[in-house]
Amino acid sequence: MVDKTAVHRSVFFVSDGTAITAETLGHSLLAQFPTVDFEIHIIPYVDSEERAMDVVQEINKCAIRDGAPPLVFDTLVDPLVRDVINTANAINLDVFEGLISKIETELNVKASPQVGNAHSSVDSENYKSRIDAVHYALDNDDGAKTRHYDMADLILIGVSRSGKTPTSIYLALQFGIRVANYPITEEDLDDNRLPKVLKEHKKKLFGLMIEPERLVAIRSERKANSRYASFQQCQMELRAIQGIYISEGIPYLNVSEMSIEEISTRILQTTGLKRRIS
Amino acid sequence: MVDKTAVHRSVFFVSDGTAITAETLGHSLLAQFPTVDFEIHIIPYVDSEERAMDVVQEINKCAIRDGAPPLVFDTLVDPLVRDVINTANAINLDVFEGLISKIETELNVKASPQVGNAHSSVDSENYKSRIDAVHYALDNDDGAKTRHYDMADLILIGVSRSGKTPTSIYLALQFGIRVANYPITEEDLDDNRLPKVLKEHKKKLFGLMIEPERLVAIRSERKANSRYASFQQCQMELRAIQGIYISEGIPYLNVSEMSIEEISTRILQTTGLKRRIS
Known part of the structure; x- marks a missing residue:
């Protein structure tokens, strides 16, 4: 009833x-x-x-x-x-x-009520850290540039459409962390090893994994019925990248069932990275 | 004591x-x-x-x-x-x-405790809306492209470094709103009118304003002692853009004392734009 x-x-x-x-x-x-x-x-x-x-x-x-x-x-x-x-x-x-x-x-202290102030940290270092981190994430999105990786707190890697960009941006906005991200392409996977530019920053790498069914669904939104979105292709890429994560000892996370908030919080927990804002 | x-x-x-x-x-x-x-x-x-x-x-x-x-x-x-x-x-x-x-x-209903589920909406339409909006914001950042403005829910305008990019991204991540942003340059300001591409989408425009002192501080972080970061230049650009906002009837907000959360919430309130995620 x-x-x-x-x-x-x-x-x-x-x-x-x-x-x-x-x-x-x-x-x-x-x-x-x-x-x-x-x-x-x-x-x-x-x-x-x-x-x-x-x-x-x-x-x-x-x-x-x-x-x-x-x-x-x-x-x-x-x-x-x-x-x-x-x-x-x-x-x-x-x-x-x-x-x-x-x-x-x-x-044993009286509260000093301050109207609407919980999220106003505009004059503080916090504000600058967040904005800098957001611009860093944008400038270093999708492997566009690799020459600023020295400044990265974290470099997210994964196959195309595994959630790297939204996660990078969330970590920047919410925690002020500088996150670059780099897509591992088929060519990289054929070589079965990390691109050289990533090798140099191995300690900053964190890998995203995803179930092939979910990747098919996400890629199909973008290019329906393509080889790119086929189950076979997605499964092949994911197997290859998991092999790299394991053989190189890169920490990674299966994000299939996770929201952006969860992925980001789990990454902080796993890596021990500290927030730059309080 | x-x-x-x-x-x-x-x-x-x-x-x-x-x-x-x-x-x-x-x-x-x-x-x-x-x-x-x-x-x-x-x-x-x-x-x-x-x-x-x-x-x-x-x-x-x-x-x-x-x-x-x-x-x-x-x-x-x-x-x-x-x-x-x-x-x-x-x-x-x-x-x-x-x-x-x-x-x-x-x-008169018993709670059904569900551990850790407050932010897991990974399978829902919400997740897709957020991710799509984030990619939209990135693709249409900084006036890079203007041909997808038909799909925008909102187009933020303002002078360089007035907070357009972080605000666009926050609106996308938090509310699933598709936000493009377009920097009004000195050339646009010299003409004292809106660029043609913006005229066509006038109902979607929202302007950011900022105090010249604050803009000087932000621009100085980027290019210290430059003409770009000088008080005179900042003041000139801000006066000119405010003139455009007023003469064109574009709603705008002074964001000098606001956090990204506040700017975003105020924009929703002023424009009446509805969130695409719940």
Whole structure:
């Protein structure tokens, strides 16, 4: 029996900043209720009582339409704004409440609420590290250049379309790590050994592996019914590259079932590479 | 008087997945205690009791060294693993506890804990949208090509080094939005009007503005003491481009004090562009 009242529910992520924190936490929580159809509303920059009143109206409209109070995750810091949001016809899941007071008690320090500041590190070294790393990843994408590999923290290798570029960029943006990437081509695989330019930087290499079925699907999006996207070709390339990883002792990861976040976090864990931003 | 017990404190973000949720929330909370020097330990993939026992040892070591129990933010789903973590000499800030039970009660649905799944959307349309958007952003970076602008959701414009590239990539990775970017050069500015190729896609344009002082600092990193990085040049370019934004009615944003997350979120808010991933 399906519980009718639980089939559909509106959810609001309300923040005085980007709403990234409320959204990240909210998604993790909602993922644990896979049978419920959540309608997500993301409301950033609620930084005045006027703006909060507009949001309350929106929440109340959904409450009437749904016949059930929406869930509201908020990370509001200003108590006046929060009080306005709390007047809505909603189930309020104040993310900070409780946790903040627990930390205050333990540290014996009062919190200094700073509106919307969780992600503003614009003046710091962090900002520069991220931007530099992003430009490094772009300049050194897809084996375009190899002369700056001295500056790389990591060089990702793998066959075409195994996820090197998005992973490089995520590592740059999120952690400030300088990542080059180099596609291992059929010619390299025929030689059955690493290209010379990679040999010189062997300690920085990390390999991506993927199941042939998944590679076929990804390559078919790009060039359907091509030799490039055929099962036989993909399987041959993957076997050859795995042979290289093993014989050269290069750490590698099967990324078939992983999101970009997971691939990136696993690489940090395996290599012990440190983030350049905090 | 500084409260000595609060000066330094170890903090652990413990997760059975990437630890991104614990870390995001934890950073937002800790930012409200700017006088405390937090030593951050990020521990992803704690997915067995054995691994949890190792973490407990690490926490206890810090507790002894610091002479104070560390703060532990966890987003563990498996109760057996969580029980092990709870044996540590620590202040446990269980992020999910409380919130999960509140949601269960309200929805009248039991949570189905799924370990480490908050960020795994590898098989879904989401994954494909993100990867496609990242490749689109790279292919259409820096005005390199303009013939695919029909497919763009958004075209960012601005003077050199005003933040177009990192913003394009963040919008792609995080929201699956297809963003091209085009640098407005001195020649364009001399003409005092939009290049023809941009005119054709005027509804998709969004402008980045920046304070001249900040642009000087950023450009000086790249080419110190050059005309390109001089205050006069930066100011001239910025005045000219603002004139174009205003006369052409192009929405724009001053990004001087903003992180990449903030710029991206503000752009979504201003343009009303919808995310392609959920």
